[in-house]
Amino acid sequence: MTDTFQLDGEDVSFAPGQSVLQAALAAGRYIPHLCYHPEFKPHGSCKVCTVKANGGFGNRYAASCTLPAQAGLNVESETEEMNELRRTLVQMLFAEGNHFCPSCEKSGNCTLQALGSDLGVMTAGFRHFYPDRPVDASHPEFLLDFNRCILCELCVRASCEVDNKCVFALSGRGLDKHLIVNAASGKLADTDVALGDKAVDVCPVGVILKKRVGFAVPIGQRRYDQRPISAQALDDAPRQAAVGGCAACEGTS
Amino acid sequence: MTHELQSILARHHDDPTRLLQVLREVQEALSWISPESIDYVADQLNLPRARVEGVAGFYSFLHTNAACRYRLLFSDNITDRMLGNQALLAALCEKLWVERGHLSEDGLVSIDTTSCTGLCDQGPALLVNGWAIPRLDAARLDQIAELILAQTPVAQWPGELFAVEDNIRRADILLGHELQPGDALRAALSRGGAIEAAANARSWREGIPTAEQGALTTLEEIKKSNLRGRGGAGFTTGLKWEACRNARGPLRYVVCNADEGEPGTFKDRVLLTAQADLVFEGMTVCAYAIGASAGKTKGFLYLRGEYRHLLDPLNEVLARRRAANLLGKGILGQAGFDFDIEIHLGAGAYVCGEESALIESLEGKRGIPRNRPPYPVTHGYLQRPTTVNNVETFCAAALVSAQGGDWYRSIGTTKSAGTKVLSVSGDCARPGIYEYPFGVTVRQVLEDCGAANTLAVQISGPSGVCIAVDEFDRRIAFEDLATAGAFMVFDASRDMFEVARNFAHFFAHESCGFCTPCRVGTAMLRTTMDKIAEGHGTLYDLAEIEKLDRVLNQSAHCGLGHTACNPTLDTLKRFRPSYERRLKSQDFEPAFDLDGALAAARRMTGRDDAGAHLSTEDA
Numbered sequence: 001m002t003d004t005f006q007l008d009g010e011d012v013s014f015a016p017g018q019s020v021l022q023a024a025l026a027a028g029r030y031i032p033h034l035c036y037h038p039e040f041k042p043h044g045s046c047k048v049c050t051v052k053a054n055g056g057f058g059n060r061y062a063a064s065c066t067l068p069a070q071a072g073l074n075v076e077s078e079t080e081e082m083n084e085l086r087r088t089l090v091q092m093l094f095a096e097g098n099h100f101c102p103s104c105e106k107s108g109n110c111t112l113q114a115l116g117s118d119l120g121v122m123t124a125g126f127r128h129f130y131p132d133r134p135v136d137a138s139h140p141e142f143l144l145d146f147n148r149c150i151l152c153e154l155c156v157r158a159s160c161e162v163d164n165k166c167v168f169a170l171s172g173r174g175l176d177k178h179l180i181v182n183a184a185s186g187k188l189a190d191t192d193v194a195l196g197d198k199a200v201d202v203c204p205v206g207v208i209l210k211k212r213v214g215f216a217v218p219i220g221q222r223r224y225d226q227r228p229i230s231a232q233a234l235d236d237a238p239r240q241a242a243v244g245g246c247a248a249c250e251g252t253s
Numbered sequence: 254m255t256h257e258l259q260s261i262l263a264r265h266h267d268d269p270t271r272l273l274q275v276l277r278e279v280q281e282a283l284s285w286i287s288p289e290s291i292d293y294v295a296d297q298l299n300l301p302r303a304r305v306e307g308v309a310g311f312y313s314f315l316h317t318n319a320a321c322r323y324r325l326l327f328s329d330n331i332t333d334r335m336l337g338n339q340a341l342l343a344a345l346c347e348k349l350w351v352e353r354g355h356l357s358e359d360g361l362v363s364i365d366t367t368s369c370t371g372l373c374d375q376g377p378a379l380l381v382n383g384w385a386i387p388r389l390d391a392a393r394l395d396q397i398a399e400l401i402l403a404q405t406p407v408a409q410w411p412g413e414l415f416a417v418e419d420n421i422r423r424a425d426i427l428l429g430h431e432l433q434p435g436d437a438l439r440a441a442l443s444r445g446g447a448i449e450a451a452a453n454a455r456s457w458r459e460g461i462p463t464a465e466q467g468a469l470t471t472l473e474e475i476k477k478s479n480l481r482g483r484g485g486a487g488f489t490t491g492l493k494w495e496a497c498r499n500a501r502g503p504l505r506y507v508v509c510n511a512d513e514g515e516p517g518t519f520k521d522r523v524l525l526t527a528q529a530d531l532v533f534e535g536m537t538v539c540a541y542a543i544g545a546s547a548g549k550t551k552g553f554l555y556l557r558g559e560y561r562h563l564l565d566p567l568n569e570v571l572a573r574r575r576a577a578n579l580l581g582k583g584i585l586g587q588a589g590f591d592f593d594i595e596i597h598l599g600a601g602a603y604v605c606g607e608e609s610a611l612i613e614s615l616e617g618k619r620g621i622p623r624n625r626p627p628y629p630v631t632h633g634y635l636q637r638p639t640t641v642n643n644v645e646t647f648c649a650a651a652l653v654s655a656q657g658g659d660w661y662r663s664i665g666t667t668k669s670a671g672t673k674v675l676s677v678s679g680d681c682a683r684p685g686i687y688e689y690p691f692g693v694t695v696r697q698v699l700e701d702c703g704a705a706n707t708l709a710v711q712i713s714g715p716s717g718v719c720i721a722v723d724e725f726d727r728r729i730a731f732e733d734l735a736t737a738g739a740f741m742v743f744d745a746s747r748d749m750f751e752v753a754r755n756f757a758h759f760f761a762h763e764s765c766g767f768c769t770p771c772r773v774g775t776a777m778l779r780t781t782m783d784k785i786a787e788g789h790g791t792l793y794d795l796a797e798i799e800k801l802d803r804v805l806n807q808s809a810h811c812g813l814g815h816t817a818c819n820p821t822l823d824t825l826k827r828f829r830p831s832y833e834r835r836l837k838s839q840d841f842e843p844a845f846d847l848d849g850a851l852a853a854a855r856r857m858t859g860r861d862d863a864g865a866h867l868s869t870e871d872a
Contacts, residue, residue, distance in 0.1 A: 171310030177766030
């Protein structure tokens with residue numbers, strides 16, 4: 001017998017060890033998410049995938065990427081309450097960094113932009129922080145534009161777990177938390193990052209950009225220009241259950 | 254430099270879980286953590302350089318920008334402000350010719366603020382290179398300025414500058430106990446034989462060796478006592494210990510959370526000064542109860558960096574207990590009962606008071622709260638079963654072990670057994686430490702501490718609750734006003750908006766930044782409160798605060814985010830006029846002052862007549 005939980009009133013079956021989000025995606029059900037990536041252990045920092053779960057412990061809100069699936073759980077996701085929360089979280093990310101979509105090379109391929117568009121985010125809604133985040137163009141192959149960093153740690157996880165290089169890490173805390181690279185100079189050119197690294201391919205926004213290929217695909221013909229992210233997120237499903245841990249990234253040990 | 258780094262690393266056996274301790278000692282030795290020392294430490298510990306840099310960048314007391322001979326950090330809790338810390342800070346900056354937050358050009362001194370240093374009963378306070386100086390006034394600042402200008406090493410500053418008082422005003426069963434070191438442990442060990450008759454009657458206990466019986470019976474006494482955690486959350490201690498005992502694994506850890514960071518709380522500082530033996534005894538009783546006799550167990554005391562001055566005295570107590578066979582191998586002659594305690598020092602991060610963040614920090618990482626489940630009782634330090642309890646909880650557990658669960662349960666209220674140690678500060682004649690049986694009213698505490706004309710009391714610090722006059726008959730108890738111990742008193746002369754604004758700054762400063770809602774939301778709350786303070790606030794901003802609260806409660810990763818808006822909402826509910834009188838407009842307000850923006854144009858054209866101004870008919 002397969003165990004199931006309820007997602008917005010419908011049964012979703014799950015395998016042992018799966019989180020609610022993993023089981024939902026595997027079952028072809030979309031829950032908006034941002035810092036989750038099927039190839040890495042979920043760490044639950046962006047909170048966009050938050051759902052309301054009712055179980056033996058009463059009502060509670062939890063990030064579905066790290067909420068273990070349990071038989072009998074009743075999960076609410078596609079509700080106005082949850083989508084309003086997600087809109088606000090996306091707005092917070094837009095207000096925190098410096099995001100100028102029309103001039104961004106990642107426009108149309110950007111997860112944050114696609115998510116905002118799909119959720120109906122029309123403005124940042126909050127006063128912008130306008131942080132001062134100088135770009136790092138030192139490396140011959142890559143440009144780092146920290147202005148767009150949403151601190152999802154995907155590059156951190158990819159570099160440590162897949163590339164075994166730990167090129168990226170986090171420093172600071174609170175609003176001052178920021179991405180750093182593994183070099184005394186603080187410059188990407190002095191790290192061992194290379195073309196072909198997983199870390200340079202996973203950035204969901206426009207921080208890690210390959211040089212000399214900008215705008216090769218014209219805006220209008222890019223991934224999320226074709227179909228909304230909610231329709232595309234399931235293309236990779238069923239997604240594999242996460243395995244292993246990441247000693248370098250936060251909250252996952 | 255290399256020689257110093259070598260000896261620090263050797264002391265820590267090149268162990269990467271000691272990274273924070275290593276960096277803290279590098280900071281003490283070199284007055285900063287230079288890029289070269291990060292390289293060296295990373296190399297020796299075999300860690301990625303960026304990981305070491307990331308840890309150094311997380312903790313407030315680790316500095317990576319430049320060397321500085323004297324780092325002065327003024328405690329900036331609201332109680333310090335009420336005692337005039339801002340004027341003192343400004344005066345010292347002037348005396349030493351430095352700008353707040355900037356290193357002096359000669360690299361001699363820097364002056365800034367830090368979160369509450371736990372000296373609220375004897376503030377204003379500051380830390381100089383991590384060492385606490387209480388009771389600041391003009392005379393003491395003159396003395397400090399002279400010592401700095403004469404470049405006297407901090408170790409040679411007069412000891413009386415660093416004298417910290419206990420200020421115990423009311424003692425009950427905990428602060429007034431007459432136990433000798435070892436009494437509570439002997440009581441626990443003696444239970445091994447005492448229950449044999451009972452054990453015979455219950456077949457499932459047959460065959461359990463005597464040491465195990467003692468441990469099980471001690472655990473039963475803890476459960477019987479109905480002792481609940483004193484750190485704020487109030488989880489039942491007996492259940493936590495039992496879950497840890499039942500968890501699989503050959504190694505177990507006992508961790509004492511002495512990262513007392515909640516502004517307004519300082520009872521753990523006093524307990525660690527006046528009752529250090531009882532704290533360690535409680536930890537040892539815990540080790541025994543959760544299975545030290547069946548395997549290897551190790552203890553940590555995680556001491557907040559602000560209490561650096563307690564490190565050496567506490568280590569002396571540990572040495573004395575080892576000599577008395579109350580720690581170490583075969584404790585009190587019980588074969589196999591091996592347990593020892595090591596002290597780790599924090600480095601300025603409130604979030605490390607959250608138990609899973611504390612464990613991350615103990616492992617030498619950035620203090621980020623973990624995802625739960627799994628919980629520390631099964632997957633704690635190094636993913637092994639770990640019991641984390643507050644300092645006061647361990648003290649109470651030692652009392653229970655010595656005098657029994659029934660005795661303890663008879664004190665306090667039905668749902669809140671025992672006593673609570675309160676840290677009383679703010680507007681009262683006798684600030685200090687007050688221990689009461691649970692159930693005491695706020696009014697009683699106010700009377701005892703000599704508070705007059707009281708407007709409000711902040712119970713359990715910023716993450717607790719702010720109550721007004723009509724609620725002073727409420728009781729300190731888990732079923733009414735649960736508290737970690739802070740009790741800050743505000744009289745009618747105080748502006749509760751400024752109290753809430755101070756707390757909003759605190760949360761934004763202390764957010765670890767892991768999750769979006771807390772990282773961005775606490776910063777937004779801070780800017781919104783500042784906007785209101787500057788006279789640009791509107792009703793829209795008040796609504797925005799409520800929205801932030803909703804988002805933080807729904808989605809923040811840990812309690813810091815969940816509670817960050819509490820002080821603002823509490824004071825908004827009870828003292829709304831102190832907000833409203835600051836609002837620029839009661840109904841709407843553009844965030845942009847159009848007429849003000851035309852000022853430059855008026856200056857350029859040399860005009861200031863009515864026609865050069867926008868209509869101000871609604872003003």
